[in-house]
Amino acid sequence: MVSKKQIARINALYKKQKSEGLSEEEKKEQAYLRRLYIDSMKANLKSQLDSIKIVKPSNCCDHHNDKNCGHSGHHHKGCGCKSH
Numbered sequence: 695m696v697s698k699k700q701i702a703r704i705n706a707l708y709k710k711q712k713s714e715g716l717s718e719e720e721k722k723e724q725a726y727l728r729r730l731y732i733d734s735m736k737a738n739l740k741s742q743l744d745s746i747k748i749v750k751p752s753n754c755c756d757h758h759n760d761k762n763c764g765h766s767g768h769h770h771k772g773c774g775c776k777s778h
Contacts, residue, residue: 696731700727700731703723703727704724704728707720707727
Protein backbone atom coordinates (compact mmCIF):
# COMPACT_ATOMS: atom_id res chain seq x y z
CA MET A 695 0.00 0.00 0.00
CA VAL A 696 1.27 3.42 -0.93
CA SER A 697 0.89 6.03 1.79
CA LYS A 698 -0.61 9.49 1.34
CA LYS A 699 2.82 10.91 2.05
CA GLN A 700 4.33 8.89 -0.81
CA ILE A 701 1.56 9.99 -3.20
CA ALA A 702 2.15 13.60 -2.18
CA ARG A 703 5.85 13.11 -2.91
CA ILE A 704 5.07 11.62 -6.35
CA ASN A 705 2.97 14.70 -7.12
CA ALA A 706 5.59 17.10 -5.79
CA LEU A 707 8.30 15.49 -7.92
CA TYR A 708 6.03 15.66 -10.97
CA LYS A 709 5.42 19.38 -10.45
CA LYS A 710 9.12 20.03 -9.90
CA GLN A 711 9.96 18.01 -13.02
CA LYS A 712 7.64 20.21 -15.09
CA SER A 713 8.81 23.51 -13.61
CA GLU A 714 12.56 23.21 -13.09
CA GLY A 715 13.63 19.63 -13.72
CA LEU A 716 14.88 16.92 -11.40
CA SER A 717 18.32 15.89 -10.21
CA GLU A 718 19.47 12.35 -10.97
CA GLU A 719 18.70 11.35 -7.38
CA GLU A 720 15.19 12.81 -7.64
CA LYS A 721 14.62 10.99 -10.95
CA LYS A 722 15.55 7.70 -9.27
CA GLU A 723 13.24 8.47 -6.35
CA GLN A 724 10.42 9.34 -8.75
CA ALA A 725 10.90 6.10 -10.70
CA TYR A 726 10.94 4.09 -7.46
CA LEU A 727 7.79 5.75 -6.10
CA ARG A 728 5.95 5.38 -9.40
CA ARG A 729 6.86 1.67 -9.57
CA LEU A 730 5.71 1.26 -5.96
CA TYR A 731 2.40 2.95 -6.83
CA ILE A 732 1.84 0.86 -9.96
CA ASP A 733 2.67 -2.40 -8.18
CA SER A 734 0.29 -1.46 -5.37
CA MET A 735 -2.53 -0.72 -7.82
CA LYS A 736 -1.93 -4.01 -9.66
CA ALA A 737 -1.99 -5.98 -6.40
CA ASN A 738 -5.19 -4.25 -5.34
CA LEU A 739 -6.88 -4.98 -8.68
CA LYS A 740 -5.72 -8.61 -8.62
CA SER A 741 -7.09 -9.00 -5.11
CA GLN A 742 -10.44 -7.58 -6.17
CA LEU A 743 -10.63 -9.79 -9.26
CA ASP A 744 -9.62 -12.88 -7.28
CA SER A 745 -12.45 -12.28 -4.83
CA ILE A 746 -15.16 -12.18 -7.53
CA LYS A 747 -17.47 -15.17 -7.45
CA ILE A 748 -19.90 -15.90 -10.26
CA VAL A 749 -23.22 -16.97 -8.82
CA LYS A 750 -26.00 -18.54 -10.84
CA PRO A 751 -29.43 -17.36 -9.65
CA SER A 752 -31.29 -20.16 -7.87
CA ASN A 753 -34.34 -19.70 -10.10
CA CYS A 754 -32.31 -20.10 -13.30
CA CYS A 755 -32.59 -23.23 -15.37
CA ASP A 756 -29.45 -25.21 -16.08
CA HIS A 757 -29.69 -25.08 -19.87
CA HIS A 758 -27.33 -22.08 -20.14
CA ASN A 759 -24.39 -24.47 -19.90
CA ASP A 760 -25.85 -26.69 -22.61
CA LYS A 761 -24.05 -25.96 -25.87
CA ASN A 762 -26.89 -27.56 -27.84
CA CYS A 763 -29.60 -25.33 -26.36
CA GLY A 764 -29.51 -22.28 -28.63
CA HIS A 765 -32.99 -21.15 -27.46
CA SER A 766 -34.38 -21.82 -30.95
CA GLY A 767 -38.03 -22.77 -31.20
CA HIS A 768 -38.62 -23.66 -27.57
CA HIS A 769 -39.58 -21.89 -24.39
CA HIS A 770 -38.45 -22.65 -20.87
CA LYS A 771 -41.26 -21.97 -18.43
CA GLY A 772 -40.39 -20.81 -14.94
CA CYS A 773 -36.74 -20.18 -15.70
CA GLY A 774 -36.65 -16.58 -14.47
CA CYS A 775 -33.29 -15.94 -16.11
CA LYS A 776 -34.86 -13.41 -18.55
CA SER A 777 -32.86 -14.62 -21.52
CA HIS A 778 -35.80 -16.38 -23.18
